[in-house]
Amino acid sequence: MNSFELNKIVMVLLLTVLVLFGINGLTAAIFEDEHGPNAFPIEVEVADEVAVAAVVVEQGPSLADMLAMASVDKGQKVFKKCKACHTSDNGGKNLVGPNLWNVVGRTKGSLEGFSYSSAMKAKGGDWSYEDLDAFLKKPGNFVPKTKMSFAGLKKPADRAAVITLLRSFSDAPIALPAVAVPAEASEEVLEEVSGD
Ligand code: HEC
Structure with a gap:
């Protein structure tokens, strides 16, 4: 349980x-x-x-409830699935996917030096908690034709945990939703x- x-x-x-x-x-x-x-x-x-x-x-x-209860430790476990393609340290290099330092709140598809799909560049807006949740659930649904070939995280708790971890990849993490x-x-x- x-x-x-x-x-x-x-x-x-x-x-x-x-x-x-x-x-x-x-x-x-x-x-x-x-x-x-x-x-x-x-x-x-x-x-x-x-x-x-x-x-x-x-x-x-709600997502806000889930985020309030999520743990960075669990996020680390989930993030193992992302590490093949993403680094998370400040100034870390781009792999198959862009470096994820400061990604929460960042404009979508905006990291200098990474060649995003035109779908991602055209998506627009910043990576809010809601958008990250939707993208990570099924990347190809939220951004059709994205280059991120990853099936997605079905469990809301896994997404909340990894988003909580993404939030920690910053010197000044943005506030959690109330x-x-x-x-x-x-x-x-x-x-x-x-x-x-
Ligand atoms: C198979 C490689 C791969 C895996 C695995 C992967 N990603 Fe990605 N990711 C990418 C690529 C490639 C992009 C760029 C997508 C585009 O341009 O359409 C991306 C983009 C992103 C973005 C948007 C970044 C930006 O600057 O706009 C986020 C956030 C992200 N990935 C998070 C994750 C997380 C969290 C996981 C693990 C649960 C993960 N990714 C797993 C390859 C991957």
Whole structure:
């Protein structure tokens, strides 16, 4: 069982407990009535957690969630598949593929001295986390006719791990995406738990 499955189970349990116990009962039990006026903001916080749990259970973790949980160590293992074609050190030479130092946030197909496919040069934009995830899932889907002849990484966790490693190939790694509470889901769950 991998950690995401475990996570899901924990989320489901948390959700079940919270729903069974009732958010109102929970806040009342913890904060009693003398804290009446303070109870509301705390209730919202608990409900937000339930909302996140509900979304994670329903849709699986987002890329931001995956990146927040990914480890550079695991990334190193996955990167063994890339090393035949890519160096990762600052100023490292280009092999079959371009050197990957500072690749996160770099303009696609822009490294001086590497001869990219015209497909890659025409793709445009910077390597965001989303784009790296899409490219590494199936390079030929994201950039049809790319020169990168690599089948892709099917497992979202492998992609998150290797992207976390790519991010570390920099003196100033760019910020990870924020793990956000989805606003709609939060409202929905709030309505459900408050019974409005
Ligand atoms: C068989 C060789 C090969 C393997 C294996 C390979 N790549 Fe590549 N990679 C390339 C080539 C060639 C390009 C240039 C693609 C083009 O110009 O269309 C590239 C491009 C890239 C780019 C875009 C770089 C830029 O400057 O725009 C990234 C990011 C990348 N590879 C990451 C990876 C990762 C991560 C792995 C391992 C999971 C990997 N590659 C495995 C050959 C490879």
